[in-house]
Amino acid sequence: MISTDYSAAHLTVLLVGGGLAGLAAALDLARRGHRVVVVERRPYPFHRVCGEYVSNEVLPYLRRLGADPAGLNPAGICRFGLSSPAGRLLASPLDLGGFGVSRYELDHFLYQQALAQGVEFLFATVADVAFDAAADHHTVTLADGRQLRARLVLGTYGKRSALDRQLGRPFFGQRSPYLGVKYHLQLPGFARDIIELHNFRDGYAGISAIEEDKLCFCYLTTRANLKVAGGTIAALESEVLARNPRLADILHNAKNLYSQPEVINEISFAPKRPVEQHLLMVGDAAGLITPLCGNGMAMALHGAALAVPLADRFLRGQLPRPALEATYARAWQQQFGTRLRVGRAVQHLFGGPVLSELVVGGLRHWPAAVRTLMRQTHGKPFS
Structure with a gap:
C-alpha cells in the first residue's frame, strides 16, 4: 500500500525515474532505512x-542489494566481435x-x-522540481497538479526528459x-556467449x-x-543496414x-553535469556513454552505488548539502569522466565507411589496443 502523506516531515x-539507476538507488536507500518514493511514468x-548487455562489474553490488540477476537466467557473454561496413570482422575476448x-x-x-523493501511507487509524470533554500527541501510538482516535498531528489530519468528543459540544461x-531502434529476435545458430x-x-x-532463446x-x-x-x-534496414553483409544475414534469417x-x-x-539545481543526477541523466562502448547499464548501477552512501550521510545529518553535491560531482567525474571522453572519441572513428574500414582493419592486427580500449570504457567490480 502506498501512503498518501508526502509532506516534508x-x-x-x-x-x-525508475530505470536501472533509480531502482538500484531506491533499493539501496530503503535497505539503509530511508523512506523512498519513485516517480515513474x-x-x-x-x-x-x-x-x-551488462558488464560483470555490477554483480557484487547487485548481490549486496539482494538482487542477484542469476534467477533471470541471463546469457553469459565472454566474447566480442566488431565488423566494418563491408563485413570485415575483428574478434576479441x-x-x-x-x-x-x-x-x-x-x-x-x-x-x-524494491517493493519488498518498502519503496513506494507513483506512476505519474513530473512537471517541475523547485528547491526551497530556506527550508532546504524540494517541491516536486506532478503533471496532475499534486505536489510532493522531499529532503533530497535524485534525477534518475534517463537520457532525456522535459525536466531537462525546465532545469535549463544546455x-x-x-x-x-x-x-535508436531496438527489438528482440530469434536467430538459430547465433552464439550465446558473444x-x-x-x-x-x-x-x-x-x-x-538475453534470457531464454532471445537476442537483443x-x-x-x-x-x-x-x-x-x-x-x-x-x-x-533493407537499404542501409543490409549493406553490411553480416547485418544482411541477421535481418534476412532472424525472426x-x-x-x-x-x-x-x-x-x-x-x-552533462552530475548535479543540477541541487538534484543529484544518476545514470544516463548524468551522462550517456556511446552504445559502441556498450556499458551504459553498468554505469547506471555504478552511479547509484556512488550516490547512495553520500545521500545516506546527508539524510542522517552527517554531511551538509554543499559537501554532498561537491563530493558526488567529484566522485562521478573521477569514475566516469574518462569513460565518456573515450566513448565520444571512439564514436568518431566509426560510421564513415572509409575510416571504419581502416580502424577495424588496423585493430584486427593490434589486439592489445582493443583490450586497452575496452578497459577504458569498462570499470572494475564494485559493491
Whole structure:
C-alpha cells in the first residue's frame, strides 16, 4: 500500500525515474532505512531502447542489494566481435565478461525487490522540481497538479526528459542527429556467449543473447539516414543496414519478436553535469556513454552505488548539502569522466565507411589496443 502523506516531515528521498539507476538507488536507500518514493511514468514491466548487455562489474553490488540477476537466467557473454561496413570482422575476448538480460525482465525484477523493501511507487509524470533554500527541501510538482516535498531528489530519468528543459540544461537546446531502434529476435545458430557490433553508414548495430532463446538487436543511426531511406524503419534496414553483409544475414534469417520496434529520438552524447539545481543526477541523466562502448547499464548501477552512501550521510545529518553535491560531482567525474571522453572519441572513428574500414582493419592486427580500449570504457567490480 502506498501512503498518501508526502509532506516534508514524512518523505525523505524522491527519485524521478525508475530505470536501472533509480531502482538500484531506491533499493539501496530503503535497505539503509530511508523512506523512498519513485516517480515513474509507466507501470512495470515494459520495454526500453537499450543494448541489454551488462558488464560483470555490477554483480557484487547487485548481490549486496539482494538482487542477484542469476534467477533471470541471463546469457553469459565472454566474447566480442566488431565488423566494418563491408563485413570485415575483428574478434576479441572480454576480460571481465558480462551478461545479457532484457530490461523488461531486469527492471521488473528490481522493482519487485524494491517493493519488498518498502519503496513506494507513483506512476505519474513530473512537471517541475523547485528547491526551497530556506527550508532546504524540494517541491516536486506532478503533471496532475499534486505536489510532493522531499529532503533530497535524485534525477534518475534517463537520457532525456522535459525536466531537462525546465532545469535549463544546455544539451536539451541542441538538436541531436541520433535515433535508436531496438527489438528482440530469434536467430538459430547465433552464439550465446558473444556480443557483436556491426558498422554501417552513419551507424552501428549491436546484437547479443538475453534470457531464454532471445537476442537483443539494437542500433544507433541518424535521422538523415532514415530520411534517405524514405522515412520507414523497414526501408532503413533493407537499404542501409543490409549493406553490411553480416547485418544482411541477421535481418534476412532472424525472426522478429516485436510487432513494432522501440524507437527513441534526440539521443545526445553531449556532456552533462552530475548535479543540477541541487538534484543529484544518476545514470544516463548524468551522462550517456556511446552504445559502441556498450556499458551504459553498468554505469547506471555504478552511479547509484556512488550516490547512495553520500545521500545516506546527508539524510542522517552527517554531511551538509554543499559537501554532498561537491563530493558526488567529484566522485562521478573521477569514475566516469574518462569513460565518456573515450566513448565520444571512439564514436568518431566509426560510421564513415572509409575510416571504419581502416580502424577495424588496423585493430584486427593490434589486439592489445582493443583490450586497452575496452578497459577504458569498462570499470572494475564494485559493491
